[in-house]
Amino acid sequence: MEWDIASLEDLEHYIWRCTACGTCKVAYDFGPPATCAPICPAGTEFGFEGNMSSKGKIAFARGILDGTLEFDEDLLNDIYRCTICAGCQNQCQLDHKPFIPEIMEAMRRKAVEQGVGPLPLHKNLTRSLKNYNNPYQGPRRLRTDWTRPFKKAKKPIKNIMKEPAPTLFYVGCTGAFNQGARPIPTATASLFQKLGLDFGILGENEVCCGSTAMRVGDAEEFKRLATHNLELFKKLHDEQGVETIITSCAGCYRAIKKDYILSSDYDKMMDGIRVVHTAQYLHELLQKGELPIEGELAMKVTYHDPCHIGRHLNKFEVDDDGSQLWPGAYLGMSEEDCVYEEPRELLKAIPGVEFMEMERNRSNSFCCGGGGGVMTGFGDWAAKNAGLRVEEGMGTGAEVMASTCPFCHFNLNSGAQRIQSSMKIQDVVELLDQVIPAKD
Amino acid sequence: MDTATAKKIDPVLEELQGIVGEKNASGAKHIRYAYSYDLSFVEPKLPDYVVMVQNVEQVQEVLRFANREKIPVVPYTAGTNIGGLCIPERGGILMDLKQMNKIIDIDVADGVAVIEPGVSHAQLAAALTPLGLRFGWPVGPPSASVSSCAISHGIGGLNARYGLQSQEITSMEVVLPTGELVRVGSCAIQKNAWHSTLPLPKLDGLFKGWLGSSGVVTKMGVNVHPAPPLLKIFTVSCDTVQDMYSYMFNLSNYEICDDITAVSWWLSQVPIPYPYKEKPDDAAEWNSYATTFSWTEAERDARAEIWDKVVAEEKAKGTSIQVTHYPEEALKGRTQLPSQVVGSTKNYCKQGGAGISWPGTFTPAKKWAPVYTRWKDILIGHNLSPSVRMSMYRGVHYGMLRAMIPFNKQSKEETENARQAIVECLRVDLDEGGIPYKPPVDFAKEINLRADPGYLMLLKRVKEMLDPNDIMNPGKLGI
Ligand SMILES: Cc1cc2nc3c(=O)[nH]c(=O)nc-3n(C[C@H](O)[C@H](O)[C@H](O)COP(=O)(O)OP(=O)(O)OC[C@H]3O[C@@H](n4cnc5c(N)ncnc54)[C@H](O)[C@@H]3O)c2cc1C
Ligand code: SF4
Ligand code: SF4
Numbered sequence: 067m068e069w070d071i072a073s074l075e076d077l078e079h080y081i082w083r084c085t086a087c088g089t090c091k092v093a094y095d096f097g098p099p100a101t102c103a104p105i106c107p108a109g110t111e112f113g114f115e116g117n118m119s120s121k122g123k124i125a126f127a128r129g130i131l132d133g134t135l136e137f138d139e140d141l142l143n144d145i146y147r148c149t150i151c152a153g154c155q156n157q158c159q160l161d162h163k164p165f166i167p168e169i170m171e172a173m174r175r176k177a178v179e180q181g182v183g184p185l186p187l188h189k190n191l192t193r194s195l196k197n198y199n200n201p202y203q204g205p206r207r208l209r210t211d212w213t214r215p216f217k218k219a220k221k222p223i224k225n226i227m228k229e230p231a232p233t234l235f236y237v238g239c240t241g242a243f244n245q246g247a248r249p250i251p252t253a254t255a256s257l258f259q260k261l262g263l264d265f266g267i268l269g270e271n272e273v274c275c276g277s278t279a280m281r282v283g284d285a286e287e288f289k290r291l292a293t294h295n296l297e298l299f300k301k302l303h304d305e306q307g308v309e310t311i312i313t314s315c316a317g318c319y320r321a322i323k324k325d326y327i328l329s330s331d332y333d334k335m336m337d338g339i340r341v342v343h344t345a346q347y348l349h350e351l352l353q354k355g356e357l358p359i360e361g362e363l364a365m366k367v368t369y370h371d372p373c374h375i376g377r378h379l380n381k382f383e384v385d386d387d388g389s390q391l392w393p394g395a396y397l398g399m400s401e402e403d404c405v406y407e408e409p410r411e412l413l414k415a416i417p418g419v420e421f422m423e424m425e426r427n428r429s430n431s432f433c434c435g436g437g438g439g440v441m442t443g444f445g446d447w448a449a450k451n452a453g454l455r456v457e458e459g460m461g462t463g464a465e466v467m468a469s470t471c472p473f474c475h476f477n478l479n480s481g482a483q484r485i486q487s488s489m490k491i492q493d494v495v496e497l498l499d500q501v502i503p504a505k506d
Numbered sequence: 507m508d509t510a511t512a513k514k515i516d517p518v519l520e521e522l523q524g525i526v527g528e529k530n531a532s533g534a535k536h537i538r539y540a541y542s543y544d545l546s547f548v549e550p551k552l553p554d555y556v557v558m559v560q561n562v563e564q565v566q567e568v569l570r571f572a573n574r575e576k577i578p579v580v581p582y583t584a585g586t587n588i589g590g591l592c593i594p595e596r597g598g599i600l601m602d603l604k605q606m607n608k609i610i611d612i613d614v615a616d617g618v619a620v621i622e623p624g625v626s627h628a629q630l631a632a633a634l635t636p637l638g639l640r641f642g643w644p645v646g647p648p649s650a651s652v653s654s655c656a657i658s659h660g661i662g663g664l665n666a667r668y669g670l671q672s673q674e675i676t677s678m679e680v681v682l683p684t685g686e687l688v689r690v691g692s693c694a695i696q697k698n699a700w701h702s703t704l705p706l707p708k709l710d711g712l713f714k715g716w717l718g719s720s721g722v723v724t725k726m727g728v729n730v731h732p733a734p735p736l737l738k739i740f741t742v743s744c745d746t747v748q749d750m751y752s753y754m755f756n757l758s759n760y761e762i763c764d765d766i767t768a769v770s771w772w773l774s775q776v777p778i779p780y781p782y783k784e785k786p787d788d789a790a791e792w793n794s795y796a797t798t799f800s801w802t803e804a805e806r807d808a809r810a811e812i813w814d815k816v817v818a819e820e821k822a823k824g825t826s827i828q829v830t831h832y833p834e835e836a837l838k839g840r841t842q843l844p845s846q847v848v849g850s851t852k853n854y855c856k857q858g859g860a861g862i863s864w865p866g867t868f869t870p871a872k873k874w875a876p877v878y879t880r881w882k883d884i885l886i887g888h889n890l891s892p893s894v895r896m897s898m899y900r901g902v903h904y905g906m907l908r909a910m911i912p913f914n915k916q917s918k919e920e921t922e923n924a925r926q927a928i929v930e931c932l933r934v935d936l937d938e939g940g941i942p943y944k945p946p947v948d949f950a951k952e953i954n955l956r957a958d959p960g961y962l963m964l965l966k967r968v969k970e971m972l973d974p975n976d977i978m979n980p981g982k983l984g985i
Binding site for chain 2: 079082083084085086087088089090091092094095096097098099100101102112113114115116117121122125126128129134135138140141144157158159160161391392395
């Protein structure tokens, strides 16, 4: 399988399009009223221009390319002190806009190629991927621990390798291994069962989507995992009848939708398979009137947009052949693939829920601070940043911060603990599971 | 030697970290590199250290230390000045003030906002709009500093009415290069009075237009104004610069507009064509927009009546004036400010490739036509678009003439070509009595070549008095 993953040199032309104007530093909307807030977690914490948004990252990229900068310890740390949240990308308007996260990751890929990256703590993660096919150093059998209560309750979840099903619930490593995030797959499977959905999981045969490897610059490891998954998905389609893959993790969703398409065989492998995030799937049911919400949750809820199902899914229009402006000109952007409204509508559909919006939301959402390998590389800062996000949520008067990503879920929880906040962090699915009755 | 050890044995860095905290001072090369260039043609140069100051005391301590050790200090907020003004000519300490970003007070009754240097246009806009107040937002990046724009004699959307951003400054608190904290304007007499610089002697001039070479402004009062709800924009086009000047002069005399600006065809393109592209024959060479804000419909109609009269008069003169429809997007870019799209340089240098510089000048409006005609030849001769803007300041009294020149910053040759063209343009303008603002060093030298010796002597004396060791942004004044 051929992969088209850009090197830093491939992106050099774009790197030179940055004007150093700094528009990427703040989430700003004209309004009225105008709104303005910090957007870059790294900039918020570390302050220097180099740490600040894409302006800073592009400075590093230029320095590396023009030979002024070498990968020393300080530079490496700062290259990895970016959550790849794409907040800065959302603000920029120049031709390199579509490639901004790619530029950051290409720097990391270069560091990995040169044997100096990723950071030591990331190496544990990539080693674990190699050894265990997951970043949590968890043996394969632990992947199904969360399913035990289902077995006990005589409601076993199908092993899709053994029993055919039209829908694969791709659980993701964080949901499966991370204790704090386990309520998410549990609630998801519970909900699916209540809805009578014919689905299965890969169980011990599930391997990581490769997102973490890609984010920290280990392209080879990403390719290995992604190739495995694409082949597996095809097999599941051909042999087990899988037509839909549902992911409850924003990172997995982004990887399959946006990273896997870098493979030359993507269309062939994914032919006949639709990939959706749980929030999208449930929203479709809501729209069709097939989400039988009965209970009530009297609570004030705010929603945190995970970057990976939000602005990471922006679709950019680029004038590749120069027929409209010039080759490579950035023409415009569409948010049609971004999952912004679905989770909000699901929350609003729950009787009793009073929905409160944080100031930074949707495309201008402030990252939880955990992405891009930051939770692994700089755990304390990741939690500190999450604390800032939780504070913002508290400012709305909400008592629950809902999200749709186990990664954000875990990190926001760490943030809430760090600032001793009473804010409860819950997945949208967890809340829905409470208001949808069992069928029988 | 690993970087951690290298840091420890650098006494300057140690001292700086002692003042601002370990996290806020750096000598790391990549951190310095990110401060070494801007979008202009000015050659990149690295500072030796960067400090992120958090409060006035830290600014004072850093300056006292730098003054003692004779280390240059360059004040910086966002580095978007387009003149290489924050690029350290002689290395030294880059003092990043963006984290000093408190809006200290918005006094609605006095119409004054008191701000720290890191307060950006976007931040102030977000704070003012709910109060029904406004400021003259520039068409620059939303993240750039309000006070840096003001002390650099910046330009904004209320210039036809109130003058430059620097004319909106009411009071300032400044740390001198030697570390003393001083105040100018009403806050100098009564700590919490920020309403005006007059009738005191205008010492505020010591810190305006000095390009960060006379002190570090740590607090500033600026006038803010009520925001009338009704916007009406008058747009015309003319085939010649003379005709456009005639219209703008006429309209300016009635003082009904917040902004009266005209842009050449090349500047009205989004983005500016790079390299030079010929104007289609059927397109007018000049487009103008004049913004008015009114409280009532009657007021708006009265302004429209005056404007109709001006247009009728210009038509009667037989000029090429046409009332036109200005593209909606372009108008938004002029009125919905500060603007992410405009400020991110999309309309300026998107086609060129990251570089932009200008001969930006204050030029008497009566000289616009002769200077523009020469600029056009020079710029086209260098295969660059004559993308020129003309704006009235405070009625007809003075004006701005500027060409926005994009270029490909990746190419040394193209950057040098732009530099040469711009400096040539500047010479023409200076010889006609214009003066460049926010000038790169190349421009400063040209200014000084023509300066009255007495003026230069006074400038040097004042600089020496304020900054005996020449540590503040040295080299920028070209003296
Ligand atoms: C696309 C684009 C369009 C622009 N349009 C406009 C426009 O319409 N009008 C306009 O006026 N400007 C415009 N600018 C220029 C610039 O954006 C503004 O003037 C801006 O407000 C400068 O702020 P800054 O924070 O970038 O200042 P900086 O570039 O950081 O600093 C400017 C100068 O002030 C000095 N300085 C900074 N802080 C202090 C301090 N606290 N005390 C003393 N000296 C200090 C610096 O040393 C430097 O000499 C534009 C820029 C761009 C990129
Ligand atoms: S990345 Fe975009 S917004 Fe940021 S400085 Fe560069 S051009 Fe400006
Ligand atoms: S991707 Fe996010 S963390 Fe990284 S530089 Fe951009 S805004 Fe900052």
